[in-house]
Amino acid sequence: MEILQVKNLKKVYTTRFGGNQIQALTDVNFSVESGEYVAIMGESGSGKTTLLNLLASLDKPTEGEILLEGKPFSNIKEKELCSFRRDNLGFVFQDFNLLDTFSLQDNIFLPLVLQGMEYELMLERLQPIAQKLGIVDILSKFPYEVSGGQKQRAAAARALITYPKLILADEPTGALDSKAAAQLLHIFFDINQTGQTIIMVTHSIQAAKGAGRVLFIKDGSLFHQIYRGDATEDMMYHKISETLSVLQGCNADQQYGSVYKKNGGKVS
Amino acid sequence: MSKNKAYLLPRLAFSGIKKNLIIYAPYMLTMSFMVCVLFIFDSIARNEMMKNLPYADYVTMLMKVGEVLLGIIIAPFLFYTNNILMKRRKKEFGLYSILGLEKKHIGMMMGFETVIIYMMSLCAGWIMAIVFSKLSFAILLRISGLPITIDYTVTVATFVMTIVYFGILSGANLLVNLLQVSMANPVELLYSSSKGEKAVKKLWVTTCLGILFLGCGYTIALISKLEDGLIFYSFFLAVFLVVVGTYYMFTSGSISFLQRMRKRVKVYYRKENYITISGMLYRMKQNAASLVNICIFGTMIMITLICTLSLPLGQEAANRYNYPYDVRYDFVNKESSERGFIKGAEQIAKSEMVDITEKVEYVHRDFTALREENVFNFFDETADDGIKKDYTDNDYIVRMLTLEDYNRIEGTDVKLGDEEVIVFSTFIDYGFSTIILDGKEYKVKKELQSLNCEAKEKKNYPNHFYYVIMPEEEKIKEIVSLYGGSSDGIYTVKFNVDGEKADIEQFVDKLGSFGTAIPTHYANDNIFDYAYRAASMNGGLLFLGIFFAIVFTLCLVLIMYYKQIAEGLEDKQKFAIMKQVGLSDIEIRTTINKQIRTVFFLPLIGAILHTAIGLNMVINMLSALHIYDEKLIISCAGITTVVFAVFYGISYMLTAKTYYRIVR
Numbered sequence: 001m002e003i004l005q006v007k008n009l010k011k012v013y014t015t016r017f018g019g020n021q022i023q024a025l026t027d028v029n030f031s032v033e034s035g036e037y038v039a040i041m042g043e044s045g046s047g048k049t050t051l052l053n054l055l056a057s058l059d060k061p062t063e064g065e066i067l068l069e070g071k072p073f074s075n076i077k078e079k080e081l082c083s084f085r086r087d088n089l090g091f092v093f094q095d096f097n098l099l100d101t102f103s104l105q106d107n108i109f110l111p112l113v114l115q116g117m118e119y120e121l122m123l124e125r126l127q128p129i130a131q132k133l134g135i136v137d138i139l140s141k142f143p144y145e146v147s148g149g150q151k152q153r154a155a156a157a158r159a160l161i162t163y164p165k166l167i168l169a170d171e172p173t174g175a176l177d178s179k180a181a182a183q184l185l186h187i188f189f190d191i192n193q194t195g196q197t198i199i200m201v202t203h204s205i206q207a208a209k210g211a212g213r214v215l216f217i218k219d220g221s222l223f224h225q226i227y228r229g230d231a232t233e234d235m236m237y238h239k240i241s242e243t244l245s246v247l248q249g250c251n252a253d254q255q256y257g258s259v260y261k262k263n264g265g266k267v268s
Numbered sequence: 269m270s271k272n273k274a275y276l277l278p279r280l281a282f283s284g285i286k287k288n289l290i291i292y293a294p295y296m297l298t299m300s301f302m303v304c305v306l307f308i309f310d311s312i313a314r315n316e317m318m319k320n321l322p323y324a325d326y327v328t329m330l331m332k333v334g335e336v337l338l339g340i341i342i343a344p345f346l347f348y349t350n351n352i353l354m355k356r357r358k359k360e361f362g363l364y365s366i367l368g369l370e371k372k373h374i375g376m377m378m379g380f381e382t383v384i385i386y387m388m389s390l391c392a393g394w395i396m397a398i399v400f401s402k403l404s405f406a407i408l409l410r411i412s413g414l415p416i417t418i419d420y421t422v423t424v425a426t427f428v429m430t431i432v433y434f435g436i437l438s439g440a441n442l443l444v445n446l447l448q449v450s451m452a453n454p455v456e457l458l459y460s461s462s463k464g465e466k467a468v469k470k471l472w473v474t475t476c477l478g479i480l481f482l483g484c485g486y487t488i489a490l491i492s493k494l495e496d497g498l499i500f501y502s503f504f505l506a507v508f509l510v511v512v513g514t515y516y517m518f519t520s521g522s523i524s525f526l527q528r529m530r531k532r533v534k535v536y537y538r539k540e541n542y543i544t545i546s547g548m549l550y551r552m553k554q555n556a557a558s559l560v561n562i563c564i565f566g567t568m569i570m571i572t573l574i575c576t577l578s579l580p581l582g583q584e585a586a587n588r589y590n591y592p593y594d595v596r597y598d599f600v601n602k603e604s605s606e607r608g609f610i611k612g613a614e615q616i617a618k619s620e621m622v623d624i625t626e627k628v629e630y631v632h633r634d635f636t637a638l639r640e641e642n643v644f645n646f647f648d649e650t651a652d653d654g655i656k657k658d659y660t661d662n663d664y665i666v667r668m669l670t671l672e673d674y675n676r677i678e679g680t681d682v683k684l685g686d687e688e689v690i691v692f693s694t695f696i697d698y699g700f701s702t703i704i705l706d707g708k709e710y711k712v713k714k715e716l717q718s719l720n721c722e723a724k725e726k727k728n729y730p731n732h733f734y735y736v737i738m739p740e741e742e743k744i745k746e747i748v749s750l751y752g753g754s755s756d757g758i759y760t761v762k763f764n765v766d767g768e769k770a771d772i773e774q775f776v777d778k779l780g781s782f783g784t785a786i787p788t789h790y791a792n793d794n795i796f797d798y799a800y801r802a803a804s805m806n807g808g809l810l811f812l813g814i815f816f817a818i819v820f821t822l823c824l825v826l827i828m829y830y831k832q833i834a835e836g837l838e839d840k841q842k843f844a845i846m847k848q849v850g851l852s853d854i855e856i857r858t859t860i861n862k863q864i865r866t867v868f869f870l871p872l873i874g875a876i877l878h879t880a881i882g883l884n885m886v887i888n889m890l891s892a893l894h895i896y897d898e899k900l901i902i903s904c905a906g907i908t909t910v911v912f913a914v915f916y917g918i919s920y921m922l923t924a925k926t927y928y929r930i931v932r
Contacts, residue, residue: 056848058848079852081852082847082850082851082852082855083850083852085848085850086849086850086851087850091848091849093848097844097845097848098845099546099842099845099846100550101543101546101547101549101550101551101842102546106542106546109537110542110846110849111849111850113537113538113539113542114539114849114850114851114855116538116539119533119534119537122537158849
């Protein structure tokens with residue numbers, strides 16, 4: 001079943017003065033099946049973040065349509081947008097976006113409290129998720145008391161706890177060391193195995209190689225996509241880096257590969 | 269220092285101020301206003317012409333007191349605001365440090381900044397003072413009833429005073445800042461603003477301390493009375509206790525309350541409370557200080573305004589209390605030579621075109637005695653018995669009048685038996701049915717509640733008289749001399765004067781030279797001189813009160829403003845996150861409103877409570893100035909509270925705009 005459909009998506013930003021137009025997305029078409037794990041890759045300025053913001057209903061497209069389970073975003077009233085977001089979408093951000101005023105547990109509860117759920121029900125939901133993400137022992141701690149990896153796992157728990165139709169992750173490993181990043185990606189892989197749909201925007205080949213499909217964006221439009229199929233993660237890694245080299249219009253070994261090694265697994 | 273640095277550091281300092289103008293501009297404005305006010309006080313206190321003018325000495329003295337008091341109050345305030353400013357800038361200094369500026373260079377840059385702020389505030393303050401001082405001086409002269417012809421003068425000493433005083437304050441602030449920067453490493457500086465708050469430990473201890481301090485302060489405020497003689501000490505003690513108590517209560521009291529709320533799952537995990545409670549809990553400790561300051565400044569503004577309003581409004585009544593009749597002349601009662609005074613006075617009145625209206629004359633004989641219940645004992649300073657030790661509490665003046673004089677004063681025809689007396693107390697009622705004088709018991713036929721020639725005021729502190737009216741003059745003489753008083757007594761004339769103001773002044777002058785020339789003249793006084801003295805003192809107090817209220821108000825608004833900025837910057841990211849998690853703009857706005865309202869009206873409630881409790885002290889202290897009209901003071905307090913609450917609300921809304929602008 002197609003959970004998400006993106007049709008002829010176009011986004012034009014107009015600068016406030018002078019009326020300069022910047023075309024962030026020209027014409028994007030793709031769809032995501034229920035239970036898929038999709039990574040979106042592209043250079044800085046390619047339109048990744050714009051696309052994610054549109055998928056998150058945080059911004060509106062200039063033209064085109066996004067449909068979640070066949071229901072177009074444009075049909076949702078402005079007032080309902082917020083509740084739509086918290087009922088259907090889960091977010092994981094690069095810089096965690098946890099609130100220092102809440103303990104980790106209360107951070108995770110935030111969307112449920114906004115939904116008006118009973119405390120007992122929230123606890124019931126939390127148990128399995130916290131177990132799976134390995135944060136049971138630190139639930140009462142505050143964000144400034146735990147490590148980046150723990151913060152990101154708490155953020156993932158916050159995204160999962162609403163049982164969202166779709167999880168949107170924006171560079172989730174961007175602020176993590178390689179060990180924490182690997183841990184988080186493992187978790188993403190696991191939760192995807194349970195049927196959770198995930199869309200992740202990333203720079204990192206390391207992060208993208210676990211996905212079932214990788215979309216490449218260049219200059220505001222879809223450039224290429226790779227299906228994983230039966231390929232191993234290593235093969236996937238190779239395919240992605242090759243595509244990226246083509247994307248950049250140069251030889252992977254000469255340029256991309258060397259930069260990649262220097263940065264310890266992340267492409268900047 | 270190389271040429272480049274010599275050029276760079278002042279530029280960095282200047283741009284540092286310019287970039288942070290949103291926080292520095294109000295700071296400089298407040299500081300320059302303080303310069304201005306101190307300048308005005310000082311220049312008036314140093315005015316040479318004032319020193320030679322009758323009644324102006326009160327004003328000069330009051331200005332000196334005001335100057336010192338204000339100086340004491342603004343010093344901690346400037347330290348406090350400096351601290352807030354530094355907190356905001358630590359990150360910037362950390363960045364400079366990482367970019368390669370050495371600590372001594374940062375220190376130099378901070379030094380430049382301090383000097384720039386200091387000089388700009390000083391100059392702005394001087395300009396303000398020069399513009400407003402003449403006007404405010406004229407207002408002072410006007411409300412003090414002093415001749416407006418006095419020239420306003422400025423001496424170099426006043427300039428030097430502001431330069432030195434604010435120089436010392438700025439220097440001390442700089443020193444504190446330098447210490448902070450030199451002790452921290454760059455990374456600490458860089459992240460100091462995003463550090464989480466440590467949980468407050470031993471909450472119940474501080475809560476108990478808060479209740480204790482506040483309770484003691486309140487108790488002192490409620491039980492102290494003017495006649496204890498310690499009210500001014502008690503006032504400062506109560507202020508100290510209440511300030512400390514408020515601090516503890518606002519921090520731990522509110523934190524433990526919020527923590528209890530957080531523990532109540534059903535209450536806490538609800539959309540409308542969740543964000544508010546956690547947000548308040550998070551920032552309570554750091555914000556308690558500013559809330560306490562707002563609360564204290566609010567209380568100071570209200571108390572100042574209540575006194576400032578009550579004084580001029582109650583002055584007329586106070587004058588009348590001291591002078592039931594306009595003019596009073598006392599003569600030693602020796603036969604009838606001085607009775608010619610009235611005739612003389614009437615002649616002078618005629619020539620000066622004024623009328624002598626209501627007039628009373630009587631002879632009174634006084635003695636001092638120690639009262640125990642209804643027994644009046646001899647007052648003997650050399651005696652060494654049990655009675656002597658309470659002598660400060662129990663010594664009263666007994667003033668004896670004849671029944672004949674009494675009937676004349678009151679226009680009555682009361683009759684008394686041999687063993688009967690009429691009693692009148694100038695303070696609390698006498699209250700006994702008999703009175704024992706010289707071991708002999710007399711029946712109190714009646715205790716008067718009013719007497720034409722003397723005012724009664726239960727709370728009056730200095731004038732403790734018992735009037736005892738007896739039928740026989742010989743008997744009175746006997747008793748008075750037994751107690752060591754003069755059996756001759758004093759012959760008193762009191763009367764009112766009607767006429768043009770200038771004529772009355774002429775009359776009083778001429779009467780003075782006539783009356784004092786009479787050989788038996790003992791004392792004289794009149795309400796007009798007293799009114800001048802009172803006006804100059806009250807005018808000075810009023811002037812101080814107004815300026816103090818303005819300065820306190822500025823301080824309050826500044827703290828409020830900084831609080832809004834600090835919270836706005838903190839909350840900006842928080843609300844961005846909530847929006848992504850699914851909180852709508854409307855919900856965010858309601859949350860913000862709820863949170864701010866709770867936090868912001870706490871100090872207002874605190875200030876009103878403090879003021880209400882402190883009102884007892886205000887009433888007692890004002891009674892030292894013979895303002896006994898409690899209703900007047902309470903209505904002034906009511907008006908002040910309403911005005912202050914409205915003002916508070918308005919300044920809250922204005923500063924809240926800054927908050928919304930930042931958060932959005």
